[in-house]
Amino acid sequence: MTKVEDLDLVPYFDTHVFCCINQRAKGHPRGCCQEKGSVVLRNYLKTRAKEAGLDRVRINAAQCLDRCEYGPVVVIYPEGVWYSCRTKEDMDEILERHLMRGEVVERLLLRPEDVPARAASAS
């Protein structure tokens, strides 16, 4: 059996940016990223990445990433870095610093210990 690590593949994209655009019914206790403007923000980042010529970066729409309370939520792979991005200025900073310069945007960072209360009480 071939193991994944044995494959010598060149990735089709270097980076995937997953932007949650999940929508829930109004009044849901966890809320959702879409009610906080995530569709507009995701489309904005996608346009800006294209304008910047980031051909090796894919801006993906994602369903719920299970950190709804911090939304709109973005996670970038392969780094596995999570952000809470609420404005176009936040997305500009993700683009210009993380995606173009490889810097972590500390002020937007979601750390592993940032666990929604619902998930924390379930564990």
Ligand code: FES
């Ligand atoms: S709705 Fe976006 S993380 Fe759950």
